[in-house]
Amino acid sequence: MPNDTPLLSLEGISKDFYGNSVLADVSFSVGKGQIVGLVGENGAGKTTLMRILFGMPVIAETGGFGGSIKLDGQEVFFKSPFDALDAGIGMVHQEFSLIPGFSTTENIALNREAMKANFACDIFGDRMSVLDRVTMRGRAEKAIKRLGVKLDPDMLVSEMPVGHKQFTEIAREINRENVKLLVLDEPTAVLTESEAEILLKSLRHLADQGISIIFISHRLHEVTTLADSIVVLRDGLVVKDTPAKGVSVRDIASWMVGRSVEAKRTDRSGRDIGDEILVFDKLWVDMPGETVKDVNLSVRKGEILGIGGLAGQGKLGIPNGVMGLYPAGGSVRFKGKDVPLNDPRRALELGMAFVSEDRRGVGLLLDEPLDWNIGFTAMQIRGDYLRSYLGGLVKLRDEEALKKLSQEYIELLSIKCTGAKQRAKELSGGNQQKICLAKAFALKPTLLFVSEPTRGIDVGAKELVLQSLRHYNRDFGTTIVMVSSELEELRSICDRVAIVDEGSIAGILLPDADISDFGLLMAGEARKEAADAKA
Amino acid sequence: MQKLKEFVTDFGLPRIIIFFFLIGLFVAAPFVGVRIDTSISDVLNRFGQNAILVLALVPMVQSGCGLNFGLPVGIIAGLLGGTLAMQLGLSGWLGFAGALAISMPFAILMGWLYGQLLNRVKGDEMTIAMYVGFSMVTFFSILWLLLPYSNPTMVWGYAGQGLRTTITLDNYWGQILNNFLSVRIGESFFIPTGMILFVLLCALIVYLFFRSKTGTAMTAVGSNPDFARAGGVSVDKMRTISVIVSTMLGAIGILVYQQSYGFIQLYQGPLYMAFPAVAALLIGGASVNKASMVNVLVGTLLFQGILTMTPSVINSVLKTDMSEVLRIVLSNGMILYALTRKTKVSK
Numbered sequence: 001m002p003n004d005t006p007l008l009s010l011e012g013i014s015k016d017f018y019g020n021s022v023l024a025d026v027s028f029s030v031g032k033g034q035i036v037g038l039v040g041e042n043g044a045g046k047t048t049l050m051r052i053l054f055g056m057p058v059i060a061e062t063g064g065f066g067g068s069i070k071l072d073g074q075e076v077f078f079k080s081p082f083d084a085l086d087a088g089i090g091m092v093h094q095e096f097s098l099i100p101g102f103s104t105t106e107n108i109a110l111n112r113e114a115m116k117a118n119f120a121c122d123i124f125g126d127r128m129s130v131l132d133r134v135t136m137r138g139r140a141e142k143a144i145k146r147l148g149v150k151l152d153p154d155m156l157v158s159e160m161p162v163g164h165k166q167f168t169e170i171a172r173e174i175n176r177e178n179v180k181l182l183v184l185d186e187p188t189a190v191l192t193e194s195e196a197e198i199l200l201k202s203l204r205h206l207a208d209q210g211i212s213i214i215f216i217s218h219r220l221h222e223v224t225t226l227a228d229s230i231v232v233l234r235d236g237l238v239v240k241d242t243p244a245k246g247v248s249v250r251d252i253a254s255w256m257v258g259r260s261v262e263a264k265r266t267d268r269s270g271r272d273i274g275d276e277i278l279v280f281d282k283l284w285v286d287m288p289g290e291t292v293k294d295v296n297l298s299v300r301k302g303e304i305l306g307i308g309g310l311a312g313q314g315k316l317g318i319p320n321g322v323m324g325l326y327p328a329g330g331s332v333r334f335k336g337k338d339v340p341l342n343d344p345r346r347a348l349e350l351g352m353a354f355v356s357e358d359r360r361g362v363g364l365l366l367d368e369p370l371d372w373n374i375g376f377t378a379m380q381i382r383g384d385y386l387r388s389y390l391g392g393l394v395k396l397r398d399e400e401a402l403k404k405l406s407q408e409y410i411e412l413l414s415i416k417c418t419g420a421k422q423r424a425k426e427l428s429g430g431n432q433q434k435i436c437l438a439k440a441f442a443l444k445p446t447l448l449f450v451s452e453p454t455r456g457i458d459v460g461a462k463e464l465v466l467q468s469l470r471h472y473n474r475d476f477g478t479t480i481v482m483v484s485s486e487l488e489e490l491r492s493i494c495d496r497v498a499i500v501d502e503g504s505i506a507g508i509l510l511p512d513a514d515i516s517d518f519g520l521l522m523a524g525e526a527r528k529e530a531a532d533a534k535a
Numbered sequence: 536m537q538k539l540k541e542f543v544t545d546f547g548l549p550r551i552i553i554f555f556f557l558i559g560l561f562v563a564a565p566f567v568g569v570r571i572d573t574s575i576s577d578v579l580n581r582f583g584q585n586a587i588l589v590l591a592l593v594p595m596v597q598s599g600c601g602l603n604f605g606l607p608v609g610i611i612a613g614l615l616g617g618t619l620a621m622q623l624g625l626s627g628w629l630g631f632a633g634a635l636a637i638s639m640p641f642a643i644l645m646g647w648l649y650g651q652l653l654n655r656v657k658g659d660e661m662t663i664a665m666y667v668g669f670s671m672v673t674f675f676s677i678l679w680l681l682l683p684y685s686n687p688t689m690v691w692g693y694a695g696q697g698l699r700t701t702i703t704l705d706n707y708w709g710q711i712l713n714n715f716l717s718v719r720i721g722e723s724f725f726i727p728t729g730m731i732l733f734v735l736l737c738a739l740i741v742y743l744f745f746r747s748k749t750g751t752a753m754t755a756v757g758s759n760p761d762f763a764r765a766g767g768v769s770v771d772k773m774r775t776i777s778v779i780v781s782t783m784l785g786a787i788g789i790l791v792y793q794q795s796y797g798f799i800q801l802y803q804g805p806l807y808m809a810f811p812a813v814a815a816l817l818i819g820g821a822s823v824n825k826a827s828m829v830n831v832l833v834g835t836l837l838f839q840g841i842l843t844m845t846p847s848v849i850n851s852v853l854k855t856d857m858s859e860v861l862r863i864v865l866s867n868g869m870i871l872y873a874l875t876r877k878t879k880v881s882k
Contacts, residue, residue: 325765345767354765362761367825368754377766380752396746 005073007032007212008053008181012067015048015059015236022048023236026067030181035203035213037227037244039220041256041310041487041522044233046216050183054091055084071180088180090173092187096165100158105133105140107157108172114139143175148205149198163195167202174206182206183214188222200226218310220249220523232256253519257487273495274301277479278447283330284503285314285321292317293503295330299447299481304473306494306511307483310522314503315483316357319449323347323354325362334447348381353445355436357452357483359429363436366425370417371399371406373424373435378442409438413468430461437468447479448472454489466493487518547820549872553837560844567851572724574844580713581839583730584792587737588812589819589835591784595660596826597745598777599757600653602816605664606809607672608649609785612642614675617790617799618698621707622686631708631794638786645671646782650775665809672806679801702799709797730795737787738828744780753777757824814838814870842866 009029015022023045030036040046051058052065055078059065068075071087078084084091098107114135120128137153144151149167157165166187173182184203188196200222207213207228217223223230224247232240232255240255278299285292292314299305309315321328324344332339340346347354356362365373378384379397385405387398406420413434417427424435433453440448450469454462470493473480484490490497491511498508499521506521543551564571588606595603616638625633649667656663680697684690689702703709715729744750756763756773764770789808793799816826819834845865846858 323765344764345769348767356765358761361759362765365755365758365762367758372751372755376751376755376762379748381767383748386748394743395748396743397748397751 006030007034007072009070010049010053010067011070013049013052013069014066015045015052017062021236023052023065026233026236026238028231028238028241030212030214031228032180032212033207033210034228035207035215035226037223037230038214038216038233039218039223039230039252039256040233041485044256045236046233047185049233050091050185050214050216053084053183054078054089055080085176086178088176088178089183090176090179090181091183092166092169092173092185094186094189096169098157098165098168101156103154103156104144104151104160104164104168104171105137105153107168108140108143108153108175109136110172112175139175140171143171146174146206146209147171148202161195162190163192163198166191166195166199170199170202174211179211181212181214183216185216186218187215188217188219196222218523220252220525223252224249249523249525250516250520253523253525254514254516257515257519257522273303277301277335278481279333280318280322281331281333283318283321283328283332285317285326285328287314287317287320287326290314290317290320291503292321292328292500295500295504297498297505297508299479301479302473302477303495304469304480304482304493306490306497307481307500308485308487308490308497308518308522309500309506311485313500315485315500316451317503318500319354319451319481319483320356323352323449325354325356345381348377348443351446352449353377353440353443353447354449355433355440355451355453357455359432359436359456363439364424364432367423369421369423370410370415370427370435371402371420374406374409374438374442375402377439378444381443384442405442406438409434409441413438414464428457428461430457430465433457433461433465434468437465441472444476445478447481449481449483451483452485453482454484454486462489469493487522491518550818550820550833550837553818553841557837557840557844560841560848564844564848567848569847569851570723572721574847576723576725577843578836578840579731580725580727580795581843582836583713583727583734584795585788585812585815585839586734586831586835587784587788587791588808589815589831590734590737590741590828591781591788592812592816593741593821593826593828593831594744594753594777594780594784596816596821596824597750597757598753598774599760599824600774600777601661601664601823602813603664603778603781603785604661604809604813605649605668605671606781606785606812607668607805608645609642609782610789610805610808611671611675612645612782613638613786613789613793614799614801614805615641616786617793618684618689618702618801621689621702621799622684624686626707628708628711631711631790634708634790635787638790639783642783642786643779646779647775649782650778653778654771654774668809669806672803676802698801700800700802700804702801704794704797704799708794711794712791713795727795730791733791737784738831741784742828749773749776810870811838811842811866814866818869818872838869841869 006029011027013026014024026049038046053069057080070076076087078087114132115129116132117129140153144153147167147170151164151167151171157168173179188199191199203213203215203226215223215227224244227244229241229243230247230252231238232252234256276298280295280297283292283295289312295318307315307318317326320326321341322332322339324342324347328341332341334350334352337350339350360366365376375385379386385398385401386395388395403420409415410417410420415431415434417431424432427435453465453469466489469480469482472478482490482494494511496508497511499506499518501521501524506524509517561571561574564574591606591609592603595601616634619637620630620634623633652667653660653663684698689698691697691699712729712733713727717728718726745754752763752768753773753776755766756768756770760770815834815838816830818838819830821830821834842862842865846861849861850856850858
C-alpha cells in the first residue's frame with residue numbers, strides 16, 4: 001500500500017461484559033482502498049468489535065472499552081453511531097434496515113434528502129421546504145453507478161429481490177459524500193450465489209475508488225477471493241493477520257477453530273456402544289432461524305453424539321423437531337418404532353428427554369420452586385411423585401418424594417441453592433442449567449438431547465455440566481445427543497461429531513479429526529470442494 | 536424487628552393497612568351507635584356468600600387465563616340449576632342439592648365453550664371474558680322471558696309466563712345452609728355455620744385439586760406454557776379444564792349466595808358480580824397469574840368487611856342515608872385500587 005498512515009487502525013482494543021472478556025488486545029489496520037476480511041466463529045468477538053468501532057451505545061453502557069481507534073492517524077472516540085457516520089464510516093448490517101414502502105431513491109437519500117426552498121420558507125422557515133426529487137434521483141443514480149450495479153431508482157423496496165435490497169443498503173452508505181470506510185456484516189448471507197458474485201464485484205469496484213472495506217463473512221471462499229488481507233479472530237484474540245495472497249480456505253478454517261487444547265477422546269472401553277437406536281430420515285423442522293431441511297443421521301445406542309455447526313444452520317432445529325416443539329416432518333425411528341412428530345408427550349413417553357437451549361423460556365418454571373422444576377415432567381409423563389388416597393381414587397402430589405428427589409440432585413450436581421423450595425429464577429445461570437439437567441435425568445431417559453448445555457454459564461459450571469453428562473452416559477448407558485456451538489466442547493466429550501450446514505448434515509467426524517476438517521465442514525466448503533472435484 | 540419486617544413483606548403492606556382500617560372501623564362503631572355484634576354477623580354472612588365466587592376465579596388465574604371477568608357465565612349456569620330445581624318443585628335440602636346437580640352439566644358445557652373461545656384469544660383473555668360475561672347476561676335476559684317456566688312462584692303474576700326479576704326462595708331452600716348448625720346468641724348475633732363450613736369444604740377441594748397431577752400441570756401452564764408443553768402437557772386442554780372448573784365453582788357460588796340472600800336474582804343481576812370477586816381476590820394478595828386459598832379467604836374477609844362496615848359507620852356519623860352511594864364508591868374504588876396493585880410475575 002502506498003499510504004504511510006493507514007485509514008483505520010485499531011490498537012489494543014479490549015472489551016469485557018461483566019467481567020467476561022470478549023476481546024483482548026485486538027490490533028489491526030485497514031489501508032486506504034483496502035479490503036480486509038474479518039473471519040471468526042460465532043462468539044469470536046466480530047460483532048462486538050464492529051460495535052466498538054461504530055460507537056454503539058451498548059458499549060458505553062456496559063463500561064466502555066480499552067485501547068484506541070485511529071482514523072487517518074487521528075485518535076477518534078465515537079459517542080454514538082452518528083459520530084461514526086460523520087467521520088465517514090458506513091455500516092451495512094446483516095438485517096436490512098430499509099423502509100419497504102419507499103423507493104430505492106428515497107431509501108438511499110433517507111434523512112439526507114435534497115431540499116428545495118419555496119415561498120413558505122420565507123415565512124415559516126426551512127421546515128417548509130419540499131423534497132427536490134430530481135437532485136435526489138441524480139444522487140441515487142450516482143451512488144448506484146459508483147457501486148457498478150443495475151438498480152431501478154424508482155422501484156419500491158418491498159418489491160425488490162433480496163439482492164437488490166442489499167445493494168440499496170450499500171448504495172445508501174456510499175451516497176454520503178465523505179464515506180471512507182464501509183463495514184459489511186455478513187452481506188452475502190441472504191444472497192444467492194450469483195447475487196453474491198455481483199456484490200463481490202461491486203465491492204472490488206468500490207475499493208478501487210479508494211473506499212476501504214471491512215468484510216465479515218462466514219463464506220470463506222468469498223473472503224479469500226475478495227480480501228486483500230485477512231484477520232482471523234478467535235475467542236477475542238487476533239490469531240492471524242495476513243495478506244490474502246496464497247491463503248487457502250483450509251488455512252483459514254483451521255485458524256478459525258484451531259485450539260491449543262487437544263481433543264480428549266472419551267474412553268470407549270467399558271462402555272457398551274450398540275446398534276442404531278435413533279434414525280433420522282429426511283427430517284425437516286420449521287424452527288424460525290434454525291430451519292432443518294433434510295437430515296439423515298443415525299445415533300448408536302450408548303454413544304455421545306455431538307451436533308455442531310454455525311448458528312442459524314439448523315443444528316438446534318433437530319432436537320426441537322424430534323421433541324415436537326416445532327412443526328416437523330420426515331421420519332424418525334426410535335428403538336425401531338416410529339416417533340410421532342409434533343407430539344411432545346409421545347416423544348417423552350418413548351423415553352427421550354430434552355434439555356432445551358432456551359433455559360429461561362422453555363427449560364424452567366421461573367416462579368416455581370426447584371422441586372417442581374425437577375419433578376414436573378417425570379410426574380406428568382411417568383406418574384411419579386404422586387401418592388394415592390382413598391384406594392387410588394385420588395392421587396395427590398407427594399411433596400415428600402419431590403423434596404427427596406430434588407435433594408438428591410442438588411447434591412449430585414452440587415447445585416448452589418437455599419433448598420428445594422427456592423424459586424428457580426433466583427439461581428444463577430449455571431445452577432439453572434443444572435436444574436434443567438436434573439429435570440431430564442429425573443425422567444430416566446434412554447436417549448437424552450442436550451442443546452447448548454454450556455451457553456451463558458461460567459467456566460467452572462461448564463466443566464461440571466459436561467462432567468455430569470459424561471458420568472450419566474457412563475453409569476446408565478444413556479445415549480446422549482449433544483448440540484453445541486462450541487466445537488471444543490463437542491470434541492472433548494463426544495464419540496462422533498456431526499456438523500450441520502444449511503439444514504442438513506455436512507459430515508460426521510471423529511473428535512480427533514483434523515481441526516481444519518471441522519472448519520471446512522462448518523463453513524460449507526467441503527461440499528464445494530467435492531462439487532468442484534466432480535466438475 | 537426482623538421477624539416483623541418479614542411478616543410485613545410476606546403478608547403485604549396493603550393488606551395490613553386494610554386490616555387495621557377494618558379494626559379501626561370496628562373500634563369506632565360503638566361510638567357512633569353501630570352495634571358490633573350485628574356488624575360481625577353481617578361480615579361473616581357476606582363472607583360466606585361471596586367466598587365461593589372469589590374461589591371460582593382461582594383455577595383460571597392459576598392456568599394463566601387471567602382474572603375471570605366472565606364469571607357471569609358460571610352464575611348463569613347456577614341460575615339455570617336453581618330455577619329448574621324450583622320448576623321441578625324440589626325444596627329443602629333436596630332442592631339445594633338438586634339445584635347444584637342440575638347446574639353442573641350446564642356449567643360444564645358452557646365452560647367448555649367459553650374455554651374454547653379463550654384458547655383462541657390468548658393474551659387478551661380478561662377483556663374478552665368481560666364481554667363474554669356481558670353478552671351471556673343479556674342473552675339470558677331474553678331467555679328468562681321466553682323459557683317455558685310455569686311454577687307460579689316464579690313467573691310474572693299478570694302474564695303467567697316469563698320469570699320474575701327476583702324470586703323468593705322462602706319455601707324452597709332459603710337460608711338452608713346458613714341455618715345448618717347455626718349459632719344464635721341474643722337478638723342480633725348469628726353465625727351461619729353451615730355456609731362457612733361449605734365454603735371451607737369447597738376451598739379444601741380446590742386446594743387438593745391443585746395438588747393433583749392435573750392441578751400441578753395447570754399451575755405449570757400458567758407459570759410457563761412453553762415449559763408445560765415441553766413437558767408433554769397440552770396447554771389448551773389444561774386451560775379448558777381450568778375454565779370449566781371456574782365456571783362450575785361460579786355456579787356453586789351463586790347458589791350458595793342466593794340461599795343466604797333468600798332470593799334468586801335474574802336478568803341484570805349477574806352483570807357486575809365478577810367485579811367484587813376480582814377485587815376481593817386481588818386485595819387478598821393474588822397476582823394476575825398466582826392465587827392461593829389464603830388469598831381467597833383473607834381477601835374476601837377484608838373486602839366484605841370494609842364493604843359492610845364503612846357505609847354503616849359513615850352513615851351514622853353523617854346522619855344521612857347514603858349507604859348505597861358509599862357502597863358503590865367503595866367497591867369500585869377498591870377494585871381500582873386492587874387492579875393498580877396487581878403484581879406481575881417474571882417470564
